[in-house]
Amino acid sequence: MSLTLTADPAELTAALIDVPSVSGDERPLADEIHQQLVQLPGYQVVRSGNSILARTTGHRPQRVVLAGHIDTVPIAGNVPSQLDGDRLAGCGATDMKSGVAMLLHLAATVENPSKELTFIFYDCEEVEHDRNGLTRIERELPEWLRGDLALLGEPTNALVEAGCQGTMAFTVTTKGARAHAARSWMGHNAIHDAQAVLAAITSFDTREVDIDGCRYREGLNAVDIRGGVASNVIPDECVVKINYRFAPDLSPDEAVARVRTHFADFEVTIIDVAAGALPGLSQPAAAEFVEAVTSGADPAAGPVVQAKLGWTDVARFAALGIPAVNYGPGDPMLAHTPQEWVDVNQIRQMTQALRNYLS
Ligand SMILES: [Zn+2]
Structure with missing residues:
Protein backbone atom coordinates (compact mmCIF):
# COMPACT_ATOMS: atom_id res chain seq x y z
CA MET A 1 0.00 0.00 0.00
CA CYS A 164 -2.98 20.01 33.06
CA GLN A 165 -3.07 19.61 36.82
CA GLY A 166 -0.16 18.50 38.92
CA THR A 167 -0.42 15.38 41.03
CA MET A 168 1.00 14.47 44.43
CA ALA A 169 0.88 11.36 46.60
CA PHE A 170 1.61 11.55 50.31
CA THR A 171 0.85 9.76 53.54
CA VAL A 172 -0.25 11.03 56.93
CA THR A 173 0.66 8.75 59.82
CA THR A 174 -0.83 8.76 63.30
CA LYS A 175 1.05 7.15 66.17
CA GLY A 176 -0.43 5.59 69.32
CA ALA A 177 0.59 3.04 71.91
CA ARG A 178 -0.20 -0.67 71.87
CA ALA A 179 -2.11 -2.23 74.71
CA HIS A 180 -4.24 -5.31 75.30
CA ALA A 181 -7.75 -4.60 74.07
CA ALA A 182 -9.04 -5.68 77.48
CA ARG A 183 -7.12 -2.75 79.04
CA SER A 184 -7.46 -0.21 76.22
CA TRP A 185 -7.01 2.75 78.56
CA MET A 186 -3.39 1.65 79.02
CA GLY A 187 -2.73 2.38 75.30
CA HIS A 188 -3.62 4.93 72.66
CA ASN A 189 -5.59 4.07 69.54
CA ALA A 190 -3.87 5.39 66.38
CA ILE A 191 -6.83 4.43 64.14
CA HIS A 192 -9.13 6.62 66.21
CA ASP A 193 -6.69 9.49 65.67
CA ALA A 194 -7.11 9.03 61.92
CA GLN A 195 -10.52 10.67 62.34
CA ALA A 196 -8.67 13.96 62.68
CA VAL A 197 -6.77 13.19 59.46
CA LEU A 198 -10.00 12.49 57.58
CA ALA A 199 -11.53 15.67 59.00
CA ALA A 200 -8.48 17.61 57.82
CA ILE A 201 -8.91 16.17 54.32
CA THR A 202 -12.50 17.33 54.10
CA SER A 203 -11.66 20.78 55.49
CA PHE A 204 -8.84 21.31 52.96
CA ASP A 205 -9.60 24.17 50.58
CA THR A 206 -9.70 22.45 47.18
CA ARG A 207 -9.59 25.44 44.88
CA GLU A 208 -11.15 26.12 41.51
CA VAL A 209 -8.68 28.19 39.57
CA ASP A 210 -9.29 29.96 36.27
CA ILE A 211 -6.22 30.47 34.11
CA ASP A 212 -6.46 31.80 30.55
CA GLY A 213 -10.11 30.73 30.36
CA CYS A 214 -9.42 27.18 31.54
CA ARG A 215 -10.91 26.02 34.83
CA TYR A 216 -8.84 23.71 37.02
CA ARG A 217 -10.72 21.99 39.82
CA GLU A 218 -8.52 20.59 42.56
CA GLY A 219 -9.13 17.39 44.49
CA LEU A 220 -7.74 16.00 47.72
CA ASN A 221 -8.71 12.40 48.38
CA ALA A 222 -7.81 9.56 50.70
CA VAL A 223 -7.02 6.63 48.41
CA ASP A 224 -5.82 4.07 50.94
CA ILE A 225 -5.91 3.57 54.71
CA ARG A 226 -4.24 0.92 56.79
CA GLY A 227 -3.62 0.12 60.43
CA GLY A 228 -4.23 -2.61 62.95
CA VAL A 229 -2.20 -5.31 64.71
CA ALA A 230 -4.61 -8.01 65.85
CA SER A 231 -8.18 -8.34 67.09
CA ASN A 232 -7.11 -8.02 70.71
CA VAL A 233 -4.50 -5.25 70.36
CA ILE A 234 -5.00 -1.48 70.45
CA PRO A 235 -3.28 -0.31 67.23
CA ASP A 236 -0.26 1.95 67.52
CA GLU A 237 -0.14 3.19 63.92
CA CYS A 238 -2.48 4.21 61.10
CA VAL A 239 -1.36 5.40 57.68
CA VAL A 240 -3.68 7.32 55.35
CA LYS A 241 -2.53 7.67 51.74
CA ILE A 242 -3.75 10.82 50.02
CA ASN A 243 -3.77 12.00 46.40
CA TYR A 244 -3.72 15.72 45.66
CA ARG A 245 -4.52 17.03 42.17
CA PHE A 246 -3.41 20.64 42.20
CA ALA A 247 -4.00 23.49 39.78
CA PRO A 248 -0.99 24.41 37.66
CA ASP A 249 -0.65 27.87 39.22
CA LEU A 250 1.20 26.01 42.00
CA SER A 251 4.70 24.64 41.53
CA PRO A 252 5.38 21.22 43.03
CA ASP A 253 7.21 22.92 45.93
CA GLU A 254 4.27 25.24 46.56
CA ALA A 255 1.83 22.34 46.49
CA VAL A 256 3.98 20.45 49.01
CA ALA A 257 4.14 23.54 51.23
CA ARG A 258 0.37 23.89 51.10
CA VAL A 259 -0.07 20.29 52.22
CA ARG A 260 2.53 20.57 54.96
CA THR A 261 0.90 23.71 56.33
CA HIS A 262 -2.57 22.20 56.35
CA PHE A 263 -1.40 18.95 57.95
CA ALA A 264 1.08 20.67 60.27
CA ASP A 265 -0.21 18.73 63.28
CA PHE A 266 0.55 15.40 61.64
CA GLU A 267 3.45 13.34 60.41
CA VAL A 268 3.46 13.84 56.62
CA THR A 269 5.59 11.87 54.13
CA ILE A 270 5.63 12.99 50.49
CA ILE A 271 5.78 9.96 48.16
CA ASP A 272 5.96 11.70 44.80
CA VAL A 273 4.91 14.88 43.08
CA ALA A 274 4.62 15.72 39.38
CA ALA A 275 4.32 19.26 38.05
CA GLY A 276 1.23 20.38 36.21
CA ALA A 277 1.38 22.53 33.10
ZN1 LIG B 1 -3.26 9.52 22.20
Missing part, protein backbone atom coordinates in the same frame (compact mmCIF):
# COMPACT_ATOMS: atom_id res chain seq x y z
CA SER A 2 1.00 3.60 -0.35
CA LEU A 3 -0.35 6.59 1.55
CA THR A 4 -1.50 9.64 -0.40
CA LEU A 5 -0.93 12.61 1.89
CA THR A 6 -2.73 15.01 -0.41
CA ALA A 7 -5.91 12.88 -0.30
CA ASP A 8 -8.98 13.92 1.68
CA PRO A 9 -7.83 13.74 5.34
CA ALA A 10 -10.77 11.49 6.21
CA GLU A 11 -9.69 9.00 3.55
CA LEU A 12 -6.13 9.33 4.77
CA THR A 13 -7.35 8.50 8.29
CA ALA A 14 -8.91 5.28 6.99
CA ALA A 15 -5.69 4.38 5.20
CA LEU A 16 -3.69 4.96 8.40
CA ILE A 17 -6.07 2.78 10.46
CA ASP A 18 -5.63 0.01 7.91
CA VAL A 19 -1.87 -0.19 8.67
CA PRO A 20 -1.79 -1.68 12.20
CA SER A 21 0.66 0.13 14.50
CA VAL A 22 0.20 -1.14 18.04
CA SER A 23 2.90 0.27 20.34
CA GLY A 24 6.20 -1.46 19.56
CA ASP A 25 5.01 -2.59 16.12
CA GLU A 26 4.95 0.76 14.34
CA ARG A 27 7.67 -0.03 11.81
CA PRO A 28 5.47 -0.65 8.72
CA LEU A 29 3.54 2.58 9.30
CA ALA A 30 6.69 4.53 10.22
CA ASP A 31 8.36 3.29 7.01
CA GLU A 32 5.39 4.44 4.98
CA ILE A 33 5.25 7.89 6.63
CA HIS A 34 9.02 8.26 6.25
CA GLN A 35 8.87 7.39 2.58
CA GLN A 36 6.16 10.00 1.98
CA LEU A 37 7.75 12.80 4.00
CA VAL A 38 11.16 12.60 2.31
CA GLN A 39 9.43 13.25 -1.02
CA LEU A 40 7.99 16.59 0.16
CA PRO A 41 9.93 19.61 -1.04
CA GLY A 42 11.17 22.10 1.53
CA TYR A 43 11.56 19.79 4.52
CA GLN A 44 14.55 18.45 6.38
CA VAL A 45 13.60 14.92 7.49
CA VAL A 46 15.24 12.73 10.13
CA ARG A 47 14.27 9.42 11.64
CA SER A 48 14.77 8.23 15.21
CA GLY A 49 13.68 4.62 15.61
CA ASN A 50 10.05 4.58 14.52
CA SER A 51 9.64 8.33 14.90
CA ILE A 52 9.84 10.58 11.85
CA LEU A 53 10.58 14.28 12.13
CA ALA A 54 10.29 16.88 9.34
CA ARG A 55 10.90 20.61 9.54
CA THR A 56 11.12 23.67 7.36
CA THR A 57 14.40 25.56 7.62
CA GLY A 58 13.51 29.11 6.65
CA HIS A 59 13.74 32.28 8.72
CA ARG A 60 10.16 33.08 9.63
CA PRO A 61 9.92 34.59 13.11
CA GLN A 62 7.82 31.84 14.72
CA ARG A 63 8.14 28.06 14.80
CA VAL A 64 5.20 25.76 15.51
CA VAL A 65 5.76 22.14 16.52
CA LEU A 66 2.94 19.83 15.38
CA ALA A 67 3.14 16.39 16.93
CA GLY A 68 1.17 13.18 16.93
CA HIS A 69 1.82 9.64 18.05
CA ILE A 70 1.42 6.94 15.41
CA ASP A 71 0.92 4.00 17.79
CA THR A 72 -2.38 2.65 19.07
CA VAL A 73 -3.58 0.50 21.93
CA PRO A 74 -4.03 -3.22 21.01
CA ILE A 75 -6.47 -3.94 18.20
CA ALA A 76 -9.90 -5.12 19.37
CA GLY A 77 -11.37 -6.61 16.19
CA ASN A 78 -11.55 -3.06 14.80
CA VAL A 79 -9.11 -3.19 11.87
CA PRO A 80 -9.64 -2.54 8.99
CA SER A 81 -11.56 0.70 9.31
CA GLN A 82 -15.28 0.89 8.60
CA LEU A 83 -17.21 3.85 7.30
CA ASP A 84 -20.89 4.07 8.28
CA GLY A 85 -22.44 7.34 7.14
CA ASP A 86 -20.21 10.05 8.59
CA ARG A 87 -18.73 7.73 11.21
CA LEU A 88 -15.32 6.27 10.54
CA ALA A 89 -14.62 3.48 13.04
CA GLY A 90 -11.43 1.55 13.72
CA CYS A 91 -8.47 1.18 16.04
CA GLY A 92 -6.96 4.64 16.51
CA ALA A 93 -9.81 6.46 14.75
CA THR A 94 -9.86 9.02 17.56
CA ASP A 95 -6.59 8.26 19.39
CA MET A 96 -5.07 9.43 17.17
CA LYS A 97 -4.86 8.46 13.53
CA SER A 98 -7.35 11.15 12.55
CA GLY A 99 -5.05 13.71 14.21
CA VAL A 100 -2.02 12.19 12.45
CA ALA A 101 -3.90 12.31 9.13
CA MET A 102 -4.72 15.98 9.73
CA LEU A 103 -1.03 16.76 10.37
CA LEU A 104 0.33 14.64 7.49
CA HIS A 105 -2.16 16.21 5.10
CA LEU A 106 -1.14 19.72 6.18
CA ALA A 107 2.57 18.87 5.91
CA ALA A 108 1.96 17.98 2.27
CA THR A 109 -0.48 20.72 1.32
CA VAL A 110 0.20 23.97 3.23
CA GLU A 111 1.87 26.29 0.75
CA ASN A 112 3.86 29.26 1.96
CA PRO A 113 3.26 28.71 5.68
CA SER A 114 3.31 31.86 7.81
CA LYS A 115 5.52 30.11 10.38
CA GLU A 116 8.36 27.62 10.41
CA LEU A 117 6.90 24.15 10.87
CA THR A 118 8.23 21.11 12.71
CA PHE A 119 6.23 17.91 12.34
CA ILE A 120 6.89 15.02 14.74
CA PHE A 121 5.27 11.63 14.22
CA TYR A 122 6.36 9.50 17.16
CA ASP A 123 6.08 5.98 18.50
CA CYS A 124 5.15 4.31 21.79
CA GLU A 125 3.00 7.03 23.39
CA GLU A 126 0.52 4.47 24.70
CA VAL A 127 3.12 2.67 26.85
CA GLU A 128 5.57 3.57 29.61
CA HIS A 129 7.18 7.00 29.65
CA ASP A 130 10.68 5.53 29.09
CA ARG A 131 9.61 3.94 25.78
CA ASN A 132 7.78 7.05 24.54
CA GLY A 133 9.36 8.29 21.29
CA LEU A 134 9.31 11.86 22.58
CA THR A 135 11.42 10.82 25.57
CA ARG A 136 14.07 9.52 23.15
CA ILE A 137 13.78 12.61 20.92
CA GLU A 138 14.15 14.87 23.97
CA ARG A 139 17.39 13.04 24.77
CA GLU A 140 18.86 12.62 21.27
CA LEU A 141 17.37 15.46 19.18
CA PRO A 142 16.40 18.10 21.75
CA GLU A 143 16.65 21.02 19.29
CA TRP A 144 13.83 19.45 17.26
CA LEU A 145 11.39 20.11 20.12
CA ARG A 146 12.07 23.84 20.19
CA GLY A 147 9.35 26.19 19.07
CA ASP A 148 7.05 29.04 20.09
CA LEU A 149 4.01 26.78 20.32
CA ALA A 150 3.44 23.02 20.34
CA LEU A 151 0.23 21.50 19.00
CA LEU A 152 -0.56 17.88 19.74
CA GLY A 153 -3.29 16.32 17.66
CA GLU A 154 -4.74 14.25 20.53
CA PRO A 155 -8.54 14.03 20.39
CA THR A 156 -10.33 17.09 21.82
CA ASN A 157 -13.57 17.05 19.81
CA ALA A 158 -12.57 20.33 18.15
CA LEU A 159 -11.89 22.16 21.43
CA VAL A 160 -8.53 23.56 22.39
CA GLU A 161 -7.33 21.76 25.50
CA ALA A 162 -4.52 23.36 27.42
CA GLY A 163 -2.46 22.75 30.52
CA LEU A 278 0.12 26.08 32.75
CA PRO A 279 -2.13 26.56 29.71
CA GLY A 280 0.08 29.40 28.49
CA LEU A 281 -2.74 30.66 26.28
CA SER A 282 -1.92 34.30 27.03
CA GLN A 283 1.45 33.92 25.34
CA PRO A 284 1.24 35.57 21.90
CA ALA A 285 1.88 32.46 19.80
CA ALA A 286 -0.80 30.51 21.67
CA ALA A 287 -3.29 33.39 21.67
CA GLU A 288 -2.92 33.74 17.91
CA PHE A 289 -3.60 30.02 17.47
CA VAL A 290 -6.70 30.05 19.67
CA GLU A 291 -8.04 33.11 17.85
CA ALA A 292 -7.43 31.52 14.44
CA VAL A 293 -9.06 28.17 15.10
CA THR A 294 -11.98 29.42 17.18
CA SER A 295 -12.99 32.54 15.29
CA GLY A 296 -16.48 31.99 14.01
CA ALA A 297 -17.29 29.55 16.82
CA ASP A 298 -20.81 29.93 18.21
CA PRO A 299 -20.43 31.51 21.70
CA ALA A 300 -23.71 29.86 22.76
CA ALA A 301 -22.11 26.46 22.18
CA GLY A 302 -19.97 26.91 25.28
CA PRO A 303 -16.25 27.27 25.86
CA VAL A 304 -13.83 26.62 23.03
CA VAL A 305 -10.86 26.20 25.34
CA GLN A 306 -10.80 23.94 28.37
CA ALA A 307 -8.43 22.39 30.86
CA LYS A 308 -7.04 18.97 30.04
CA LEU A 309 -7.96 16.41 32.68
CA GLY A 310 -5.10 14.01 33.14
CA TRP A 311 -1.51 14.12 31.96
CA THR A 312 -0.48 14.23 28.28
CA ASP A 313 2.68 15.05 26.36
CA VAL A 314 1.49 18.66 26.48
CA ALA A 315 3.08 18.78 29.95
CA ARG A 316 6.42 17.75 28.46
CA PHE A 317 6.48 20.83 26.21
CA ALA A 318 5.24 23.05 29.02
CA ALA A 319 8.20 21.84 31.10
CA LEU A 320 10.45 23.08 28.28
CA GLY A 321 8.78 26.48 28.54
CA ILE A 322 6.82 26.05 25.29
CA PRO A 323 3.07 26.72 25.42
CA ALA A 324 1.38 23.53 24.28
CA VAL A 325 -2.18 22.51 23.51
CA ASN A 326 -4.10 19.47 22.36
CA TYR A 327 -6.18 20.01 19.26
CA GLY A 328 -7.45 17.00 17.35
CA PRO A 329 -10.55 15.27 15.94
CA GLY A 330 -12.61 12.75 17.86
CA ASP A 331 -14.21 12.41 21.26
CA PRO A 332 -11.53 11.75 23.88
CA MET A 333 -14.04 9.63 25.84
CA LEU A 334 -13.95 7.08 22.99
CA ALA A 335 -10.17 6.71 23.10
CA HIS A 336 -9.00 3.17 23.91
CA THR A 337 -12.49 1.69 23.47
CA PRO A 338 -13.22 -0.97 20.83
CA GLN A 339 -16.03 1.29 19.54
CA GLU A 340 -13.66 4.15 18.70
CA TRP A 341 -15.01 6.28 15.83
CA VAL A 342 -14.56 9.77 14.45
CA ASP A 343 -16.83 12.07 12.45
CA VAL A 344 -15.27 12.50 9.00
CA ASN A 345 -16.65 16.04 8.73
CA GLN A 346 -14.88 17.01 11.94
CA ILE A 347 -11.57 15.75 10.52
CA ARG A 348 -12.06 17.94 7.45
CA GLN A 349 -13.23 21.00 9.41
CA MET A 350 -10.37 20.87 11.91
CA THR A 351 -7.84 20.37 9.13
CA GLN A 352 -9.22 23.47 7.44
CA ALA A 353 -9.12 25.51 10.66
CA LEU A 354 -5.52 24.51 11.26
CA ARG A 355 -4.67 25.29 7.64
CA ASN A 356 -6.03 28.83 8.12
CA TYR A 357 -3.80 29.28 11.13
CA LEU A 358 -0.67 27.97 9.40
CA SER A 359 -1.16 29.80 6.11
